[in-house]
Amino acid sequence: MDLVQQQIWGWNIATYLFFGGLGGATLALGILAELRFNLNKWFGILVSLLGLAILSFGLIWLVIDLINPLRFLLAFWIAGLGHSWIARGMVVIMGSYIFGILYAIAAYYGSTTFKKWMGYIAMFCGFGVTTYTGLLLNANVAIPFWHTPALPLLFTVSALSTGCALLMLILAAMKSHEAEHYFHFVEGFDILLISLELLIIFAYLDFARLGNAAVMKSAHLLLNNPLFTIGFLVLGLITPLILEAFASVKHSAKGLAGVASVLVLIGGFLLRYLITWAGVFQYPHGIAS
Amino acid sequence: MARYGMVMNVHACLGCRACMAACSQWNQTPFWAEDFKGKWRTRVTEIEEGKFPEVKRYFFPTICMHCENPPCASVCPTEATYINKDGIVLIDYDLCLGCGYCIEACPYDARYEYELEDLKKDEFYFGEDARHHQAHVDKCTFCVDRLEEGLEPSCAATCVGHARIFGDLDDPNSEVAKLVNTGKAKPLGPYMGTKPKVYYIK
Ligand code: SF4
Ligand code: SF4
Numbered sequence: 149m150d151l152v153q154q155q156i157w158g159w160n161i162a163t164y165l166f167f168g169g170l171g172g173a174t175l176a177l178g179i180l181a182e183l184r185f186n187l188n189k190w191f192g193i194l195v196s197l198l199g200l201a202i203l204s205f206g207l208i209w210l211v212i213d214l215i216n217p218l219r220f221l222l223a224f225w226i227a228g229l230g231h232s233w234i235a236r237g238m239v240v241i242m243g244s245y246i247f248g249i250l251y252a253i254a255a256y257y258g259s260t261t262f263k264k265w266m267g268y269i270a271m272f273c274g275f276g277v278t279t280y281t282g283l284l285l286n287a288n289v290a291i292p293f294w295h296t297p298a299l300p301l302l303f304t305v306s307a308l309s310t311g312c313a314l315l316m317l318i319l320a321a322m323k324s325h326e327a328e329h330y331f332h333f334v335e336g337f338d339i340l341l342i343s344l345e346l347l348i349i350f351a352y353l354d355f356a357r358l359g360n361a362a363v364m365k366s367a368h369l370l371l372n373n374p375l376f377t378i379g380f381l382v383l384g385l386i387t388p389l390i391l392e393a394f395a396s397v398k399h400s401a402k403g404l405a406g407v408a409s410v411l412v413l414i415g416g417f418l419l420r421y422l423i424t425w426a427g428v429f430q431y432p433h434g435i436a437s
Numbered sequence: 438m439a440r441y442g443m444v445m446n447v448h449a450c451l452g453c454r455a456c457m458a459a460c461s462q463w464n465q466t467p468f469w470a471e472d473f474k475g476k477w478r479t480r481v482t483e484i485e486e487g488k489f490p491e492v493k494r495y496f497f498p499t500i501c502m503h504c505e506n507p508p509c510a511s512v513c514p515t516e517a518t519y520i521n522k523d524g525i526v527l528i529d530y531d532l533c534l535g536c537g538y539c540i541e542a543c544p545y546d547a548r549y550e551y552e553l554e555d556l557k558k559d560e561f562y563f564g565e566d567a568r569h570h571q572a573h574v575d576k577c578t579f580c581v582d583r584l585e586e587g588l589e590p591s592c593a594a595t596c597v598g599h600a601r602i603f604g605d606l607d608d609p610n611s612e613v614a615k616l617v618n619t620g621k622a623k624p625l626g627p628y629m630g631t632k633p634k635v636y637y638i639k
Binding site: 213233430 | 541
């Protein structure tokens, strides 16, 4: 049995996974704010467009990672839709663009019913993007650490959490009563998400402790990497959880929540990179290449 | 319609690597690459097992296993990777996006990137006969072009020790079918559910 750390996907793909998830979550949370939390139409329009811009920025990194980036148009040839998560991802990403933009147009012209429909579908697509980034890695049977349903779950929760962090940063700079209200909702939601994330990470590492050699090696790589233990776990997860919990009790502590948000964003990026980095092939040859 | 497969008799492999040379010439794969280990459709790896003085040394040939349930094809977004009528897993270079998803998905390390600089080298060495015209992911094809002409894959045809036995697994009289059906030759990592069509006598 050979355990070989994967080298094919690195920073580029991790960056794509991070900004893809962040963009999808921002799109969804921005529309939610306008549809359900009475924030004005410009908030809905601008934040959903910001989400799409972030998603586009992420996609650039996917294209850069192609063997020949000039052939990226082939990504639209989604013949493998029935089985491939890149093809399916293209569909949810396209859905995010189409329905996100239709939502923004409808919001601008004030057409309520159409806006709602488009908004909800765009939100669904935005959430879809967050989950898809995990399913993308999950489909690799050759890398047992990725090939577990915990991964899409972890990436979904983490992406939503980074979306909340970004929204908190935006909302903290706003003065209106509605913004205040939504800020507290997002803050509470993020506390829940980070707690869930800790739980999933714990279950994930416990699963790794119990075996399959490749999974154990992946966990070993992570636990011996300070970027994971200190960078992600302590600074990117536990610290913001404490800060946000503290800020939510003390009602005026937006600065604290702001710091927590920045940490969550950095932590989210580290998580994508480290999980990608720690992928270990388990080749059955008995030869190490 | 056939169901092509190969049996690798590890005991018979001398480690001469004539197969690697023959394959890389026929298929114009990057024998020029600096990373000597990476870019081959077939590899022969020297393995040492045990501790001195009980050391066992042997050579282990590997290629694409032409899985019947290939993870590489199931992740491919454009269906560039497909299974042809004879059960051979192939890549349509014109459709290959070059995303590398299949390299990550293959549990047998059978794929590599044929990059832009490899195309240049291919043209440099083979001129008008160059067979690779765009960047793509590459892997063993069982020399599908040779099969059409009634020839064996070039690795099997070259093999000095008859370590590579090629044939139709559906033909009960073929040597491969006999070795597989008697249980002498076994697949690698069958627990992964990939159903490889390359078998090993170890
Ligand atoms: S060995 Fe790898 S490349 Fe070949 S068919 Fe199986 S999964 Fe695909
Ligand atoms: S690199 Fe090419 S063959 Fe491999 S999954 Fe991507 S499109 Fe398919």
